[in-house]
Amino acid sequence: MANAAIHCAGAPLLAKALAMSKLNELMARGTELLGSDYAILCGAMSWVSERHLVSAISNAGGFGVIACGAMTPELLDAEIAATRTLTKRGFGVNLITMHPQLFDLIAVCTSHGVGHVVLAGGLPPKGSLEAIKASGAKVICFTPTLALGKKLVRSGVDALVIEGMEAGGHIGPVSTSVLAQEILPELAGEVPIFVAGGIGRGEAIAGYLEMGASGVQLGTRFVCATESIAHPAFKKAFIRASARDAIASVQIDPRLPVIPVRALKNAGTEAFTAKQREVANLLDAGTVDMPAAQLEIEHYWAGALRRAVIDGDVENGSLMAGQSVGMVTGEESVAEIIASLARQAEAALQTRG
Template identity: 65%
Template sequence: MRTDMDMVLNDTSRRIAARRALQDLWQPGCDFLGSEVAILGGAMSWVSERHLVAAISNAGGFGVIACGAMTPERLAEEIVGTQALTDRPFGVNLITMHPQLNDLVAVCLAHNVGHIVLAGGVPSGATIRRIRDGGARVIGFTPALALGKRLVKLGVEALVIEGSEAGGHVGPVSLTVLAQEILPHLRNVPVFVAGGLGRGDAILGYLEQGAAGAQLGTMFAASEESIAHAHFKAAFLRANARDAVTSVQLDERFPVIPVRGLSNNGSRRFLQHQAETLRRFQNDELSREDAQLAIEHFWAGALRRAVIDGDIEEGSVMAGQSVGMVKAVRPVKDIIVDLIEQAVDALLRRDERLHNTHPESALVK
């Protein structure tokens, strides 16, 4: 007859086995990143700076600095500041359309940044070679299988596939579909999934489809270590998934890059601004070029106003649909621990079902 102690020991053994199974699943991602767990921090302008990046890396994940529109000098300061807060690996996200991209790459290499993430466009083969020749590893984004294969041929060593559920600038396809289209066919490089992720059991599902790890942004934007304004974080706590919507384009002649954020007075005024700009264009008050610039410049500085100044009514409160799962402002370490435990619990639940039907397949016999 099994004693209570036997049951405790068995439960402990099963949990250890489940942790080992999870580690095996994302070990390729950990090996590539040099981290304990294959969880990357999404690069969010004004949010992914030294404090949040270091906190993610110190908690066993992989933080990523969002360079955005920084100058090379400003990026150098941020890298040095991050290195003062952590001795663990972290990366830098560079926008490929930045006019000083080559200088930014040089700054990263000069400061021994081990991983550079190239986003916001298709990087050139020359840029990829420059990074790899300098001793850093290259991560790219792909919204489609064909581009992913092309990037790998160009020398990109790992990929992120980001679904439309993500916050900020997004593509049109959900992560659920992207994973099915890409993961079975790209096995020669680590592929990290992103977009709408807020729980470890969901991450586990993608790992079992072949992903090497996951990237999360929204969950970390509302963490204690995030420098985002208290009003910004409070907006996350109040929001539901349906509140995180993409910007609307009124006229196909004037394209609007889809950006997902919380609906507010600013997003409503953007629609009015587009309508007024279109009226002025149609009345020959504005040229097509000036009308396009007027639309594009509407949000200039809006993200900073929301993140730093706390203007959540007129600013751009970028957030993914996982915002509905943000229930409290918590330390980064607790967020990562919870993600791990949720994945382990999911493995244990499945193991229990297997044990009841096929005892020989259980984690611990």
């Protein structure tokens, strides 16, 4: 009887150990690619994913990613150097493919020996993948469709990110769960794939890993980290919000191929609608051409986001947030967030046997 009691007492510990082992096994391709403890990428959020948050995520065992956004090569150079002073762990840099100085930015990453470059915003321009890989860095690309994913794999990318419409910021039209079902069975055997969009708890992470993903990317969940430099008013807006408050912007003129942006509804949301009308009128008057019109829209978002994140103007600025914002209930350290996600994922795997 005593031996049986000891055996029963040890069973939960054994089950937990097996769950931890299973989580490590499911993330193995992702952690090997990133050189991290957990295959959890930090979403590249302009003004938020900077040196402090990026280094904190890498130090906690995840993988931080600097959001280059509209930075000049000089600014990116300084940001990478500053991040290096805060962490000895690896981190990546997210570059926008439409940036006019993309190749200069790639050269900056190369000069710093950045090991991972994440390309977002469309099909990488000719020569960009080769320029990154020539430095020895790994290339991770976003794909909104299976067809583009196959093309990127043939092009030699090292990993893919599939991001659903539940995410914050610029979004596509398809949900995370549908993209995962379409793409993971086809391409997960080819390259590591990270799933993003609407992920706020470890149970979801476990589910996507079991479907074949090698890891995940989270952005919204880290906005209210204590290490995040986001303004207290910005964080408070996130903590108060529910999933239904994060809405997608509306395109009012078919001539302007505006990529929808998911953000918390406020006066800034209405201002964007007015901005679209203003730019459409400029097009009608022949004052600007289409590329200039699109650039005008992007400049609006960059400025509006800075007003909210840095200045704390949560009424008129842009509160870009994913639908997982409802799961952000308070300010926690990055280490606490990652540990909580891991515990939840392990518990889910333990429950599933």
